[in-house]
Amino acid sequence: MPNLKLNKPTESEMAILQILWEEGPSTVREVHEILSGTKESGYTTTLKLMQIMHDKGMLSRNDESKTHIYSTLIKKESVQKQVVGNMIKGLFKGSSAKLVMHALGNHRASSEEISEIKKYLDEMELTEMTKKKKNEKK
Amino acid sequence: MPNLKLNKPTESEMAILQILWEEGPSTVREVHEILSGTKESGYTTTLKLMQIMHDKGMLSRNDESKTHIYSTLIKKESVQKQVVGNMIKGLFKGSSAKLVMHALGNHRASSEEISEIKKYLDEMELTEMTKKKKNEKK
DNA sequence: TTCGATGTACGAAATCTTTCGTAGTAATGA
DNA sequence: TCATTACTACGAAAGATTTCGTACATCGAA
Numbered sequence: 001m002p003n004l005k006l007n008k009p010t011e012s013e014m015a016i017l018q019i020l021w022e023e024g025p026s027t028v029r030e031v032h033e034i035l036s037g038t039k040e041s042g043y044t045t046t047l048k049l050m051q052i053m054h055d056k057g058m059l060s061r062n063d064e065s066k067t068h069i070y071s072t073l074i075k076k077e078s079v080q081k082q083v084v085g086n087m088i089k090g091l092f093k094g095s096s097a098k099l100v101m102h103a104l105g106n107h108r109a110s111s112e113e114i115s116e117i118k119k120y121l122d123e124m125e126l127t128e129m130t131k132k133k134k135n136e137k138k
Numbered sequence: 139m140p141n142l143k144l145n146k147p148t149e150s151e152m153a154i155l156q157i158l159w160e161e162g163p164s165t166v167r168e169v170h171e172i173l174s175g176t177k178e179s180g181y182t183t184t185l186k187l188m189q190i191m192h193d194k195g196m197l198s199r200n201d202e203s204k205t206h207i208y209s210t211l212i213k214k215e216s217v218q219k220q221v222v223g224n225m226i227k228g229l230f231k232g233s234s235a236k237l238v239m240h241a242l243g244n245h246r247a248s249s250e251e252i253s254e255i256k257k258y259l260d261e262m263e264l265t266e267m268t269k270k271k272k273n274e275k276k
Numbered sequence: 277t278t279c280g281a282t283g284t285a286c287g288a289a290a291t292c293t294t295t296c297g298t299a300g301t302a303a304t305g306a
Numbered sequence: 307t308c309a310t311t312a313c314t315a316c317g318a319a320a321g322a323t324t325t326c327g328t329a330c331a332t333c334g335a336a
Contacts, residue, residue, distance in 0.1 A: 010323060018228050029282085045325050047284070052323095066283060066332060080229050084241050087225070090156050091218050096241045097251035101258050103222050103234045103241075113235035114259050120239050121252050121259075148293060167312085183295050185314070190293090204302060204313060 009079070012049055013058065015039075017072055017079070020059070025071040147217070150187055151196065153177075155210055155217070158197070163209040 009017060015038075019031050032046040050070055053059045062069045084099075092098040109117070147155060153176075157169050170184040188208055191197045200207045222237075230236040247255070 012324070014228070022231075028284090041324085042326060043282095044284095044286095044327080048286080048326085049324075051285075063284090068284080076229070080240055081244055083225060083229065084237070084244065087221060088241065088245055090152070091214070091221065095247070095251065096245035097247045097255055099222070099241050100238045100247075100255055102218055103226065103237050104258065104262065106219055106222065107226055107232075107234035109233070109235045109238075109262075111263060113233065114263055117235055117238055118256060118259055120242065121256055124242065124246075125249060125252055150294065166314090179294085180296060182297080182314095182316095186296085186316080187294075189315075201314095206314080 007056070008082075009058065009074070013053055014079075016046075016049060016053065017058070017074060017076075020070065020072040021076045025062070025069050027067050027069055029067075031070070145194070146220075147196065147212070151191055152217075154184075154187060154191065155196070155212060155214075158208065158210040159214045163200070163207050165205050165207055167205075169208070 015035060016031055019034050020026060023030065023034070028043070028047045028050055031050065032043050035041070035046055050059060054061055054070065058072065058074050059070045060073050061071070088094060088096050088099050092102070153173060154169055157172050158164060161168065161172070166181070166185045166188055169188065170181050173179070173184055188197060192199055192208070196210065196212050197208045198211050199209070226232060226234055226237050230240070
């Protein structure tokens with residue numbers, strides 16, 4: 001039976017989750033193949049890892065055919081949110097702006113992306129203003 | 139003698155580094171006190187952790203007086219860079235813009251911060267344009 | 277049908293991290 | 307001086323994570 005408590009994924013588990021997010025439902029072999037690109041390790045290691053993740057309730061699997069197909073049950077968004085949140089809290093003193101500028105400074109974005117971000121910021125400012133107006137009216 | 143290879147800090151090590159970045163050079167007692175705010179654990183645990191970090195070359199210490207004073211040897215910036223980089227690569231498909239919008243979406247920034255970011259983006263666009271011009275001239 | 281390739285299951289070793297107990301030492305004050 | 311307190315040092319247990327070997331099942335081709 002699946003373990004109830006949903007612990008933070010370990011590092012190896014993260015690697016596997018990322019592959020499944022990217023590739024969609026996959027077999028152990030497929031995941032292992034990709035993993036091998038980055039990291040030396042045996043097939044049964046990947047297998048065991050994915051079995052453990054399944055036990056923990058992180059992955060579901062379809063075992064109708066001999067070769068099982070695994071899918072992630074963890075939402076990418078929730079992990080993103082958690083990781084980004086921790087980072088802002090721990091490494092950037094709670095300032096998302098600090099993180100943002102750090103990220104942009106070290107990982108140059110294309111000019112399309114830059115204008116997309118600016119548009120996004122404009123929207124944020126707008127909704128901020130309307131909120132203020134509403135409050136003033138009260 | 140200090141260990142040469144500089145491995146990625148573990149989670150407990152990160153907690154200690156963050157305290158030292160925040161507080162500056164500190165004694166084990168001081169670090170432990172702060173740590174205790176968040177997390178139950180004995181004094182000697184913190185001591186041992188910091189001794190290990192010292193062995194690994196992550197921390198330096200002044201042991202002129204009986205009570206040693208530890209300082210971090212790891213640059214906050216380098217860890218920020220590393221962590222942000224991994225995150226962009228692994229969780230945001232290499233797009234810093236994705237991370238940026240995610241961060242802003244979940245951790246609202248003040249309007250001062252927003253305009254600071256916009257200024258920053260303008261500058262980025264400018265340097266981007268001058269670069270292009272130079273290339274055209276060639 | 278037999279062999280080899282490809283799977284799963286799973287125990288247990290190896291490794292890494294965290295935690296703590298105990299021993300010993302210097303400083304402090306009664 | 308002697309007890310108490312606050313330290314460091316460090317081995318070793320406890321816990322967590324990762325790795326792998328081995329056993330066994332299934333499938334398909336010779």
